[in-house]
Amino acid sequence: MNRIDALFARLKSEGRRALMPFLTAGDPDLATTAALIPELVRRGADLLEIGVPYSDPVADGPVIAASYHRALTQGIRVAHIFQTLRTLRAEGDAAVRETPLISMVSFSIVNKMGVDRYLNDAATAGLDGLIVPDLPVEESAKLQEKATLRDLKLIQLITPTTPRARAVEIARLTTGFIYYVSVAGITGERKALPEDLKANVAWLRTQTDLPICIGFGISSPDQVQELAEVADGLIVGSALVRRLADAANRPKGDVVKEVGDFIGELSGALAPKG
Amino acid sequence: MPPAPSSPESPTSRATASGPDALGRFGAFGGRFVPETLMDALNQLSAAYDEAMADPEFVRELEYYWRDYVGRPSPLYKAERLSKYAGGADIYLKREDLNHTGAHKINNAIGQVMIARRMGKTRVIAETGAGQHGVATATACALFGISCTVYMGEEDIRRQKLNVFNMRTMGATVVPVGSGSKTLRDATNEAFRDWMGSSKETHYTIGSVVGPHPFPMIVRDFQSVIGREARAQVLEKVGRLPDAVVACVGGGSNAAGIFYPFVGDASVELVGAEAGGRGGKAGDHASSLTQGKPGVLHGSFSYVLQDEDGQTQDVHSISAGLDYPGVGPEHAYWKDSGRVRYESVTDAEALDAYGVAARNEGILPALESSHAIAQAFKEAKRLGPGKVLIACLSGRGDKDAFEVARLRGEPIH
Ligand SMILES: Cc1ncc(COP(=O)(O)O)c(C=O)c1O
Numbered sequence: 001m002n003r004i005d006a007l008f009a010r011l012k013s014e015g016r017r018a019l020m021p022f023l024t025a026g027d028p029d030l031a032t033t034a035a036l037i038p039e040l041v042r043r044g045a046d047l048l049e050i051g052v053p054y055s056d057p058v059a060d061g062p063v064i065a066a067s068y069h070r071a072l073t074q075g076i077r078v079a080h081i082f083q084t085l086r087t088l089r090a091e092g093d094a095a096v097r098e099t100p101l102i103s104m105v106s107f108s109i110v111n112k113m114g115v116d117r118y119l120n121d122a123a124t125a126g127l128d129g130l131i132v133p134d135l136p137v138e139e140s141a142k143l144q145e146k147a148t149l150r151d152l153k154l155i156q157l158i159t160p161t162t163p164r165a166r167a168v169e170i171a172r173l174t175t176g177f178i179y180y181v182s183v184a185g186i187t188g189e190r191k192a193l194p195e196d197l198k199a200n201v202a203w204l205r206t207q208t209d210l211p212i213c214i215g216f217g218i219s220s221p222d223q224v225q226e227l228a229e230v231a232d233g234l235i236v237g238s239a240l241v242r243r244l245a246d247a248a249n250r251p252k253g254d255v256v257k258e259v260g261d262f263i264g265e266l267s268g269a270l271a272p273k274g
Numbered sequence: 275m276p277p278a279p280s281s282p283e284s285p286t287s288r289a290t291a292s293g294p295d296a297l298g299r300f301g302a303f304g305g306r307f308v309p310e311t312l313m314d315a316l317n318q319l320s321a322a323y324d325e326a327m328a329d330p331e332f333v334r335e336l337e338y339y340w341r342d343y344v345g346r347p348s349p350l351y352k353a354e355r356l357s358k359y360a361g362g363a364d365i366y367l368k369r370e371d372l373n374h375t376g377a378h379k380i381n382n383a384i385g386q387v388m389i390a391r392r393m394g395k396t397r398v399i400a401e402t403g404a405g406q407h408g409v410a411t412a413t414a415c416a417l418f419g420i421s422c423t424v425y426m427g428e429e430d431i432r433r434q435k436l437n438v439f440n441m442r443t444m445g446a447t448v449v450p451v452g453s454g455s456k457t458l459r460d461a462t463n464e465a466f467r468d469w470m471g472s473s474k475e476t477h478y479t480i481g482s483v484v485g486p487h488p489f490p491m492i493v494r495d496f497q498s499v500i501g502r503e504a505r506a507q508v509l510e511k512v513g514r515l516p517d518a519v520v521a522c523v524g525g526g527s528n529a530a531g532i533f534y535p536f537v538g539d540a541s542v543e544l545v546g547a548e549a550g551g552r553g554g555k556a557g558d559h560a561s562s563l564t565q566g567k568p569g570v571l572h573g574s575f576s577y578v579l580q581d582e583d584g585q586t587q588d589v590h591s592i593s594a595g596l597d598y599p600g601v602g603p604e605h606a607y608w609k610d611s612g613r614v615r616y617e618s619v620t621d622a623e624a625l626d627a628y629g630v631a632a633r634n635e636g637i638l639p640a641l642e643s644s645h646a647i648a649q650a651f652k653e654a655k656r657l658g659p660g661k662v663l664i665a666c667l668s669g670r671g672d673k674d675a676f677e678v679a680r681l682r683g684e685p686i687h
Pocket of ligand 1 (some may be wrong): 595
């Protein structure tokens with residue numbers, strides 16, 4: 001069974017929500033990424049989103065865009081990222097081996113490598129799915145089909161600007177889980193999330209049996225706790241990546257611990273619901 | 275009240291079957307490679323555009339502004355001394371430099387801002403490289419009383435400061451972009467990021483035939499006025515179609531505009547001049563079509579300069595308006611189908627053509643357009659006497675005086 005399906009089945013039976021941190025591969029370097037992943041799993045991460053650095057990420061705000069830039073400046077290549085993940089899958093403890101990993105990757109990269117090669121390498125590296133944020137459903141039929149052949153999930157996004165009929169169609173075309181984007185805008189921490197967010201997710205819940213996970217703008221234990229009322233998973237990106245901003249100049253152990261503490265704090269806020 | 279249209283064909287006429295199709299494809303190229311957040315805005319824009327172009331009132335008003343405000347039709351001028359200099363075909367210049375604001379960009383900016391107004395948008399954003407599209411958009415926004423924000427790379431702000439000053443004078447907010455190469459590509463990223471969060475009240479007036487569908491089609495249609503006029507003018511002046519049409523290609527809007535009405539005329543050679551920069555090494559040029567490969571950038575599948583991992587490469591051109599690693603998808607289609615030939619013109623050749631046009635014809639072309647003139651010299655010579663060539667003089671060179679002076683070691687302060 002695909003690890004994503006297994007995770008949500010297990011969480012459902014336990015009445016828990018998934019904590020899903022996002023981190024940029026290779027920021028500040030791949031050794032730190034390789035140390036962060038097991039630490040985040042140990043501190044309560046249920047699924048990890050691995051950002052593949054891209055030169056022109058139009059859906060990303062300054063924090064993640066700068067993180068991608070730092071990684072690319074290091075000379076990070078997609079092959080290096082897959083190598084790091086493959087090693088983790090082979091050598092990590094049971095929890096690390098069983099934690100679903102998905103890549104967040106621009107279609108520019110997938111297209112250039114070739115859809116088949118990208119998916120083959122991703123599957124071999126132990127990834128369970130992918131999010132291609134610049135590939136709307138109109139363009140993703142071929143990728144969806146090829147991903148499914150390899151038991152990889154192609155997670156689609158639904159946003160506050162998505163009309164309802166379209167949202168239903170996207171939900172039908174999604175595998176794994178639905179990524180509900182909390183705000184109309186780019187990634188980045190937000191103090192306040194839209195007032196109708198919970199209502200919109202509650203509506204979407206009536207249209208699909210897939211897990212619904214909320215991302216963009218989530219940064220605090222309070223937000224995690226509140227959104228856990230309606231979502232199956234919470235994605236935290238910029239708030240984590242921000243903590244890597246000056247990581248290159250600090251002892252690696254301190255960085256890993258600090259990010260781990262942050263995820264531990266969020267995990268604590270996700271107490272099992274009754 | 276705007277009077278009835280003066281031109282024989284309306285801007286709605288789409289001359290060939292090259293596309294785009296319903297998915298925004300020109301052959302294999304084009305499409306929409308954008309975040310879901312923008313899809314509804316693009317769908318709404320497509321619908322509003324089709325509806326506007328089917329409305330004779332809209333078309334009449336657009337043509338009114340093109341004529342009485344922009345100064346269209348722009349002349350087709352026989353450049354005798356440049357023809358003599360080239361030593362071959364007669365060179366005719368399509369004088370987009372004489373438009374209000376000094377370039378072809380205003381043709382599209384007015385059209386798109388009119389669409390924005392029709393859609394009830396209260397704010398317009400734009401990216402700009404050379405600043406000509408930024409100025410054109412700021413101008414159209416001043417004309418229609420709409421708030422305007424222009425994203426511009428810091429390097430381009432430095433080399434095109436006259437346009438920055440003029441945009442601000444017309445009430446636009448110019449936002450400096452300091453990320454990446456600090457040029458057009460980065461300005462485009464920032465404009466998209468703005469639109470991700472603002473599309474409800476904001477229209478993104480993209481400045482070239484790039485980006486996701488329907489932008490490449492919209493910009494081509496609005497710029498096709500250049501080619502429609504040129505075609506009618508050359509038939510009137512020379513009594514026949516030209517042997518060749520030459521234009522510079524950054525994103526490709528002036529080229530698409532002048533080529534499009536000639537695409538069905540098999541006898542007319544179409545030649546696009548890309549920025550060859552300092553030479554053929556990656557990073558030294560911006561020749562997406564002649565040196566790039568099919569890939570994705572800024573929402574469209576087209577020729578792109580990128581590395582083996584699909585990361586966009588840094589590019590260089592002396593001309594801010596051509597300093598871009600991508601190109602419009604219809605050009606990719608024309609390249610692969612063999613309908614248009616694309617050539618690379620170096621910084622040095624363009625600077626040289628700039629000087630030749632100044633001294634021999636009393637015309638200061640924009641550095642972008644200087645690439646077209648340099649290519650026109652080569653094509654005119656190759657074609658030989660008795661042949662007719664049209665070069666698109668896409669803009670005037672006032673904005674480049676500071677940069678050319680600096681490069682000559684005689685900075686203007
Ligand atoms: C005068 C002029 N010509 C050409 C260009 C290049 O754009 P395009 O290839 O879209 O015509 C620019 C862009 O700034 C310009 O200002």
